[in-house]
Amino acid sequence: LKNIKGVIPALITPFDEHEEFDENRMRKLVNHLIERGMDGLYLTGSTGEGFLMTPEERKKVVEVVIDEVHGRIPVIVHVGAISTKISIDLAKHAYATGADAISSVPPFYWKFKEENIYKYYEAVSMSTPLPMIVYNVPLAGLLGFDFICRLANIPNVKGVKYTACTHQDIYKCKDKISQDFMVYSGADEMAVSGIINEADGIIGSFYSMMPDVFKDIYQKVKSGDIAGAQKKQKIAVDIIEASLKYDYYAVIKESLRWMGVDAGYVRAPFMNLSEEEIKKVKQSFKEIKA
Numbered sequence: 001l002k003n004i005k006g007v008i009p010a011l012i013t014p015f016d017e018h019e020e021f022d023e024n025r026m027r028k029l030v031n032h033l034i035e036r037g038m039d040g041l042y043l044t045g046s047t048g049e050g051f052l053m054t055p056e057e058r059k060k061v062v063e064v065v066i067d068e069v070h071g072r073i074p075v076i077v078h079v080g081a082i083s084t085k086i087s088i089d090l091a092k093h094a095y096a097t098g099a100d101a102i103s104s105v106p107p108f109y110w111k112f113k114e115e116n117i118y119k120y121y122e123a124v125s126m127s128t129p130l131p132m133i134v135y136n137v138p139l140a141g142l143l144g145f146d147f148i149c150r151l152a153n154i155p156n157v158k159g160v161k162y163t164a165c166t167h168q169d170i171y172k173c174k175d176k177i178s179q180d181f182m183v184y185s186g187a188d189e190m191a192v193s194g195i196i197n198e199a200d201g202i203i204g205s206f207y208s209m210m211p212d213v214f215k216d217i218y219q220k221v222k223s224g225d226i227a228g229a230q231k232k233q234k235i236a237v238d239i240i241e242a243s244l245k246y247d248y249y250a251v252i253k254e255s256l257r258w259m260g261v262d263a264g265y266v267r268a269p270f271m272n273l274s275e276e277e278i279k280k281v282k283q284s285f286k287e288i289k290a
């Protein structure tokens, strides 16, 4: 995992007007993000609407992206599902297709006990030689610092995607587990904080929409220009908060369209923006002061 650092968009999945995966739009988006200097891609996670797709559809997305990336940047495949069996199948497929790493949310919905979650990560991680990035995200149930340290004992668990707000645990993971244990900060609103707290990279939804802004933020923090980074972060927060009023994967897709990259539509139950909403979003973005 040590070569996977920097700004990593959690890739949206473009669907067409009939909610079918749109391979051509995906290929164009991938090239756009590589041209903007993105350091890796994170596929079929929450942002990729992974839980709304069948395993076969998820596999197709992975195949198309890995083919289009063609080794230019690392690809992390989110293989999380509630069923260990499905996740293992997705993990094996990711490995066979040429992914650089896998990642997974813990099994969710039934509020599984720590032991179930440990066994899940152990089985999925050990089903391929790929490094596994465990995922600490409020939506799926937070893992907690001590449990992350325990999961790090599983040989292939090499990092964590950290979307909780307790950012002190980012550097604590590195200090307690190992400096080689990779931590990716997952809250886009707190990218500066994540990097200051020693995250190796940032993985998030809005990096597809604002790749240049976050690349600049990342480089500024790394070079010690915290004030400059924070100035940009504040603008990004305003844009993110304006987007969160809607189904924001739809806002990301819509705004990519304004920028000349047609990223398609969302899949129900997410909702695309109405004409009226598009006007409102554009207006609220215009009102944000740089």
Ligand code: HMN
Binding pocket: 010, 011, 042, 044, 045, 046, 047, 048, 137, 139, 163, 186, 187, 188, 189, 203, 204, 205, 206, 240
């Ligand atoms: C993924 O799994 O696709 C994302 O990487 C998750 C990512 O951390 C995002 N979190 C969620 O979607 C819950 C953030 O980028 C988030 O969208 C952003 O911080 C806005 O709140």
